[in-house]
Amino acid sequence: MARHNRAHQEKPPQAKNLWGTLKRIWVYLADSKGMLSFVLLLVAISAALTLAGPFLIGLAVDNYLVDGQTEGLLPLLIFLAIIYALNSVAIWFQNYFMIGIAQNTVYKLRKQLFGKLHQLPIRFFDQNQHGDLMSRLTNDLENVSGTLNSSVIQVFSSVLTLTGTIISMIYLSPLLTLITLSTLPMLYFGMKWITKRTRVFFRDQQKNLGDLNGYIEEMISGQSVIKTFSQEEKVKEEFHEKNQRLREAGYKAQAYSGFIPKLMNMLNNLSFAIIAFAGGMLALQELVSIGIIVTFSQYSRQFTRPLNDLANQYNTLLSAVAGAERVFDVMDEDKEIEATKTVDLSSVKGDITFSNVSFSYDEDGQTIYDVSFQVHAGDTIALVGPTGAGKTTIINLLSRFYDPDAGTISIDGQDTANITRENLRKHMGFVLQDPFLFQGTIRENIRYGDLDATDEAVSDAAKLANAHSFITKLSGGYDTLLSQEGAGISQGQKQLISIARAILANPKILILDEATSSIDTITEIKIQEALGRLMAGRTSFVIAHRLNTIQQADQIFVLNAGKIIEKGNHQSLLEDKGFYYELYHGHLQYDAI
Numbered sequence: 300m301a302r303h304n305r306a307h308q309e310k311p312p313q314a315k316n317l318w319g320t321l322k323r324i325w326v327y328l329a330d331s332k333g334m335l336s337f338v339l340l341l342v343a344i345s346a347a348l349t350l351a352g353p354f355l356i357g358l359a360v361d362n363y364l365v366d367g368q369t370e371g372l373l374p375l376l377i378f379l380a381i382i383y384a385l386n387s388v389a390i391w392f393q394n395y396f397m398i399g400i401a402q403n404t405v406y407k408l409r410k411q412l413f414g415k416l417h418q419l420p421i422r423f424f425d426q427n428q429h430g431d432l433m434s435r436l437t438n439d440l441e442n443v444s445g446t447l448n449s450s451v452i453q454v455f456s457s458v459l460t461l462t463g464t465i466i467s468m469i470y471l472s473p474l475l476t477l478i479t480l481s482t483l484p485m486l487y488f489g490m491k492w493i494t495k496r497t498r499v500f501f502r503d504q505q506k507n508l509g510d511l512n513g514y515i516e517e518m519i520s521g522q523s524v525i526k527t528f529s530q531e532e533k534v535k536e537e538f539h540e541k542n543q544r545l546r547e548a549g550y551k552a553q554a555y556s557g558f559i560p561k562l563m564n565m566l567n568n569l570s571f572a573i574i575a576f577a578g579g580m581l582a583l584q585e586l587v588s589i590g591i592i593v594t595f596s597q598y599s600r601q602f603t604r605p606l607n608d609l610a611n612q613y614n615t616l617l618s619a620v621a622g623a624e625r626v627f628d629v630m631d632e633d634k635e636i637e638a639t640k641t642v643d644l645s646s647v648k649g650d651i652t653f654s655n656v657s658f659s660y661d662e663d664g665q666t667i668y669d670v671s672f673q674v675h676a677g678d679t680i681a682l683v684g685p686t687g688a689g690k691t692t693i694i695n696l697l698s699r700f701y702d703p704d705a706g707t708i709s710i711d712g713q714d715t716a717n718i719t720r721e722n723l724r725k726h727m728g729f730v731l732q733d734p735f736l737f738q739g740t741i742r743e744n745i746r747y748g749d750l751d752a753t754d755e756a757v758s759d760a761a762k763l764a765n766a767h768s769f770i771t772k773l774s775g776g777y778d779t780l781l782s783q784e785g786a787g788i789s790q791g792q793k794q795l796i797s798i799a800r801a802i803l804a805n806p807k808i809l810i811l812d813e814a815t816s817s818i819d820t821i822t823e824i825k826i827q828e829a830l831g832r833l834m835a836g837r838t839s840f841v842i843a844h845r846l847n848t849i850q851q852a853d854q855i856f857v858l859n860a861g862k863i864i865e866k867g868n869h870q871s872l873l874e875d876k877g878f879y880y881e882l883y884h885g886h887l888q889y890d891a892i
């Protein structure tokens with residue numbers, strides 16, 4: 300079946316919602332509320348200990364060092380050492396528990412995102428680059444996890460330390476506090492200038508990373524096509540372009556955010572100089588003590604550090620929010636909707652009716668126009684017509700990969716819109732041109748048709764599918780491990796395995812997409828024979844490319860430009876001397892017969 304992968308459709312740039320996204324992340328974090336409270340308590344303890352250090356050093360200077368009195372100094376220093384040691388222990392525990400919380404949160408996000416992918420319609424996968432989706436599940440989530448690990452603690456600790464430091468400073472000397480804080484406006488405007496730019500660049504960086512990953516994924520899966528068409532140079536060029544774009548976005552994001560520590564450092568030194576100078580002047584007038592100047596010089600670093608941390612965290616936070624937004628974007632996609640009142644089809648006969656079905660993939664143009672037909676249970680229907688006529692689309696509608704815009708499709712008289720997709724597809728089997736085999740043994744791949752099947756049932760199905768003899772000739776037999784996508788066995792053998800899988804699933808309705816690629820005559824005969832057995836007693840829709848399938852079909856639907864233009868069996872259609880007759884005699888270009 301031709302799956303037309305549409306170019307990745309970019310949504311128009313939207314005002315991204317920082318607080319909204321943070322709130323959504325909080326909902327996940329809130330599940331570990333108890334643990335988080337404990338971490339925050341530890342953060343508060345270590346913030347208090349951080350404040351106590353310089354305060355005690357100031358005391359030591361004023362009470363002991365300035366007076367030259369050493370008695371009592373030692374216990375004070377021991378006390379100071381204990382405070383610093385306790386602080387380290389508290390910090391270690393904060394990190395330890397926070398890593399657990401972050402991992403839990405991202406585990407839940409990952410689980411939900413992966414779950415959501417399975418609820419999305421095929422349309423979504425047609426419209427989004429697969430590698431980009433993978434990037435959301437890996438890079439973007441990793442980004443969120445990394446930030447949670449560090450940011451939550453940093454932000455709380457910075458806010459507490461900052462508030463505590465300023466309160467202590469005001470307590471010690473309001474005047475010196477005012478002088479020290481005079482560098483703040485410079486800091487504020489500098490930061491504003493930088494963060495305004497970095498936010499855009501971080502988003503760009505994540506987007507370009509997703510784009511590059513998507514490209515790499517596609518190029519790795521399409522390696523054989525690239526090689527057969529000698530497109531290596533073009534691919535390298537395209538890669539180079541995307542790689543360059545990522546480099547530029549990354550460079551800008553990092554370079555601008557790299558200014559932040561430099562700016563902080565400069566202001567740090569400046570405020571240190573201001574304290575030394577202004578403090579010295581005040582001390583000369585006996586307005587402050589030497590101890591207070593020492594405490595202030597420590598505190599000034601202590602308040603620029605949390606500010607620095609906050610600013611750094613703000614950037615990491617922005618990049619994580621950009622990642623989280625990309626995750627939430629997928630989570631917010633509309634799920635496939637099932638009817639509220641569904642009928643349960645436990646068994647089906649296989650009568651199928653299309654009544655005035657119309658459908659278009661997008662607003663650009665209609666794909667299927669007013670298609671109506673009736674199929675009796677057990678019949679074989681061949682869908683023929685030029686490429687792009689709508690054969691695959693008819694199948695997509697029947698199996699509800701897409702729903703019609705108008706008209707109804709029914710099975711045994713039941714509108715399929717009222718049957719859940721899962722229920723519907725239980726009664727359908729697919730044998731596609733390029734069967735998808737998973738990494739695993741041949742047995743597991745056949746058993747995919749019915750997970751409860753015994754080994755004996757698997758080999759019986761393989762026998763009916765003419766696959767048994769080639770499987771037993773493989774050195775590993777049924778336990779032969781197939782590498783990804785079934786590499787390691789031939790195209791014809793893959794077909795036989797997929798037929799065995801369909802036989803095991805035992806569906807009432809079959810969808811067959813005949814391979815157009817040439818398969819050697821012996822395998823071809825084996826496939827035809829196996830298909831004959833598989834189709835017996837089932838309603839079969841065949842996107843037919845082979846003459847004998849078409850000739851033996853009970854009904855042939857000739858499609859052209861989304862309409863069924865002729866119906867009948869091979870003989871009657873030839874007698875009509877219409878489109879089919881022309882196709883058959885090669886008067887019309889038709890690459891599928």
Ligand SMILES: Nc1ncnc2c1ncn2[C@@H]1O[C@H](COP(=O)(O)OP(=O)(O)OP(=O)(O)O)[C@@H](O)[C@H]1O
Pocket residue numbers: 300301302303304305425660661666684685686687688689690691692693891
């Ligand atoms: N996912 C999609 N999104 C948008 N348009 C699509 C999509 N899939 C198919 N189309 C368009 O719908 C039309 C019918 O396509 P369809 O795949 O049904 O043709 P087909 O008869 O099966 O062709 P082929 O024999 O080449 O497989 C084509 O014009 C195609 O470009």
